[in-house]
Amino acid sequence: MRQDPADAAGRAGEPSDRRLTEEGTGLGDNPGRRVLVIACGALAREILAIRRLNGWDRLELTCLPAILHNRPERIVPALRARVAEARARGWRQIVVGYADCGTGGGIDRFCAEEGLSRIDGPHCYSFFDGNAAFAAQAEDEITAFYLTDFLARQFDTLVWQGMGLDRHPELRDMMFGNYDRLVYIAQTEDPALENRARAAAERLGLRFEMRRRGYGDLVPFLAGAVGD
């Protein structure tokens, strides 16, 4: 039987994409000397992959729902609650696995209050691209709509349904008419995912481009968090 890509899990034991999008993941006790990343669900696979590749077992992950991407004003309150919960459970070393993510400096203000650090950059597609490279071409790409691996997998849930285009496809050009291309910033080499991103571009009526960038600036951020 074919598996719905929206339900796809990563490696054994990892939560499904649907859970990462809609619910996030919980928080364990007994922190010991471990470092907790409180991250957007859209970064879970990548953070776990980086941890595995580098053997950073001290790194622990808890995720907020990726769907908050569509309502950025709800991110800081959700972060505030999760940080408070983590502290109540004894976690002392915490970092925030978000960029600014449309909060207009809201996450920065929260981090300053709490003495926490976050991932540099305006959005995940920027730090995956490499913030410096992304900023350098920002002016040439103002008409670009971006996908990452997670957003390509969850395009239906986060973009098509999230923006209501499943119910009202006639709104597509009102929402995306000012874009001219979809840029897929790929973390992994996965032809199936590339096809999904291409199909997404077609559905939005946009030209397709792809840049294979790996994990970009997420790696140095996590290295700093574990003190490597």
Place this chain on the structure above:
Amino acid sequence: MAEEEDIVLSEMEDDELVQQMHDDLYDGLRDEVVEGVNILLERGWAPYDVLTKALVEGMRIVGIDFRDGILFVPEVLLAANAMKAGMAILKPLLIETGARRVGTMVIGTVKGDIHDIGKNLVSMMMEGAGFEVHDLGINNPVENYLDALEREKPDILGMSALLTTTMPYMKVVIDTLKEKGIRDDYVVLVGGAPLNEEFGRAIGADAYCRDAAVAVETAKQFMERKHNQPATG
């Protein structure tokens, strides 16, 4: 099982019809809103009353439910489309009947930013509230704003941005107005998802507007203050 009754707009009393039009606007029912507008006009309603009591009030309710997370962007867009269709009927009539102009506004999304859903809602709601709106569209460098201010001589300048990376450009525009000594000639309103009041204050805007309904209320308040100012000189 209760039978569902067909709603016949033309058989409704005025108050009931206006309520129904609020519901139809809320549900994004373009044809029904147009029909309601035509019925009220046929009954002798002034175009301005149809606009404010049926359409603008209906859209205000949509705005509140969007703010509270009950409605989402697609529903608001459908409602806006329905309102736009109603306004298309009323606009020539309003001009014909010489409805009072509340003020004039130049509005545009800033340089580097192509997002215009919120800005378009503000334009429409401002028009509905009786403002003359000159919409500069998207991706506007400071020169576009300066040209439009010179040309249209508006009361209000509105700027919009959706991106954290583009919202600082609003300060570039305001600083340029200051350099030219014309900052205080205009009320500057700013808006967009990543903005907040603190940002609006920090860049020297007169007000940050959380949504289209707030933008209209804020603009009206500034216009009232302006009219209440004693003449100088």
